[in-house]
Amino acid sequence: MHILVTGGTGFIGGALLPALASRGERVTVLTRQRRPMGQGQGQVAYVNALDDITDPVDAVINLAGASLAARRWTAAYKREIRSSRVDFTQQLVAWMASRQMPPKVLISGSAIGFYGASGDARFTESSGGASDFAATLCRDWEQAALAAQSDSTRVVLLRLGVVLDAGGGALTEMMRSFRFGVGSWLGSGSQWLSWIHRGDVVAAILAVLDNHVTGPFNLVAPTPVSHRAFCDALARRRRVLFKAGVPGVVMRTLLGEMAESLLLTGQWVVPERLHHELGFEFTFPSIDEALADILS
Numbered sequence: 261m262h263i264l265v266t267g268g269t270g271f272i273g274g275a276l277l278p279a280l281a282s283r284g285e286r287v288t289v290l291t292r293q294r295r296p297m298g299q300g301q302g303q304v305a306y307v308n309a310l311d312d313i314t315d316p317v318d319a320v321i322n323l324a325g326a327s328l329a330a331r332r333w334t335a336a337y338k339r340e341i342r343s344s345r346v347d348f349t350q351q352l353v354a355w356m357a358s359r360q361m362p363p364k365v366l367i368s369g370s371a372i373g374f375y376g377a378s379g380d381a382r383f384t385e386s387s388g389g390a391s392d393f394a395a396t397l398c399r400d401w402e403q404a405a406l407a408a409q410s411d412s413t414r415v416v417l418l419r420l421g422v423v424l425d426a427g428g429g430a431l432t433e434m435m436r437s438f439r440f441g442v443g444s445w446l447g448s449g450s451q452w453l454s455w456i457h458r459g460d461v462v463a464a465i466l467a468v469l470d471n472h473v474t475g476p477f478n479l480v481a482p483t484p485v486s487h488r489a490f491c492d493a494l495a496r497r498r499r500v501l502f503k504a505g506v507p508g509v510v511m512r513t514l515l516g517e518m519a520e521s522l523l524l525t526g527q528w529v530v531p532e533r534l535h536h537e538l539g540f541e542f543t544f545p546s547i548d549e550a551l552a553d554i555l556s
């Protein structure tokens with residue numbers, strides 16, 4: 261199979277590309293980088309423009325997008341976050357439609373931010389979306405991808421939780437204070453963290469690639485934890501002198517709207533379709549198993 265991956269140079273791509281290559285897939289990565297790391301190694305080819313792809317593409321995995329956590333959400337940065345997902349996905353879908361042989365599947369990124377925050381709700385794929393910035397971003401990003409749905413092309417949406425692994429992503433940020441012996445959580449610590457090990461993200465992407473499914477899939481482990489319980493799980497694996505919460509007011513002052521949307525409020529999301537329609541078995545169903553693997 262010839263698979264086009266956008267955003268393949270990122271954190272998830274770092275685990276996905278080797279998994280695709282080891283199955284013998286031919287992979288092309290669309291990147292803005294002139295000399296991406298890994299170029300010239302193995303079966304992965306890199307292109308800077310869609311028009312550089314001449315051979316038929318069987319599947320597209322769309323992971324590109326400016327980081328939501330990298331910077332304060334100024335008006336300009338919000339535009340970049342949206343345009344790198346919504347506008348970019350519209351261009352990708354137009355390119356797919358223009359192909360003589362359109363790809364058979366588009367697997368496109370989204371996030372559990374679609375559902376908004378709640379302390380007690382349980383969100384499945386049939387729950388409705390919220391209306392804050394992150395939720396409308398996810399909704400519009402998904403709508404842009406769904407425009408590719410046709411008799412010949414199916415569309416799958418990956419509603420990703422917080423992806424955990426070594427070497428990047430959220431865990432690197434969450435562990436910063438642990439380096440100094442301080443276990444910390446943010447705000448009250450009672451907010452839910454719907455997380456997933458990066459290895460299970462890759463396995464779930466392969467599962468939706470191989471099975472004839474369409475629509476949204478929650479990519480989260482079956483056992484969300486509170487931020488405080490997450491801190492305790494980390495503290496069992498790292499020497500911690502004391503534990504403390506970082507007050508929400510400090511986070512809001514430092515990071516503004518992004519703190520409220522991504523860090524101080526949480527949600528309990530259920531991987532219902534992975535379980536019931538695909539019989540998906542998580543390699544890392546609990547936070548202790550995930551952290552044991554990542555921090556070993």
Ligand SMILES: NC(=O)c1ccc[n+]([C@@H]2O[C@H](COP(=O)([O-])OP(=O)(O)OC[C@H]3O[C@@H](n4cnc5c(N)ncnc54)[C@H](OP(=O)(O)O)[C@@H]3O)[C@@H](O)[C@H]2O)c1
Nearest residue numbers: 267269270271272291292323324325326344371420422423
């Ligand atoms: N990791 C998580 O916990 C998580 C959770 C929920 C949703 N997601 C979503 O899943 C997708 C992949 O996640 P990831 O963690 O692998 O992301 P990542 O490490 O931030 O990588 C995303 C890739 O997108 C491209 N990109 C970055 N800024 C861009 C911009 N301004 N315009 C166009 N392209 C840009 C980059 O590729 P090039 O430099 O090669 O162009 C980058 O490697 C993202 O869209 C993210 O929002 C991730």
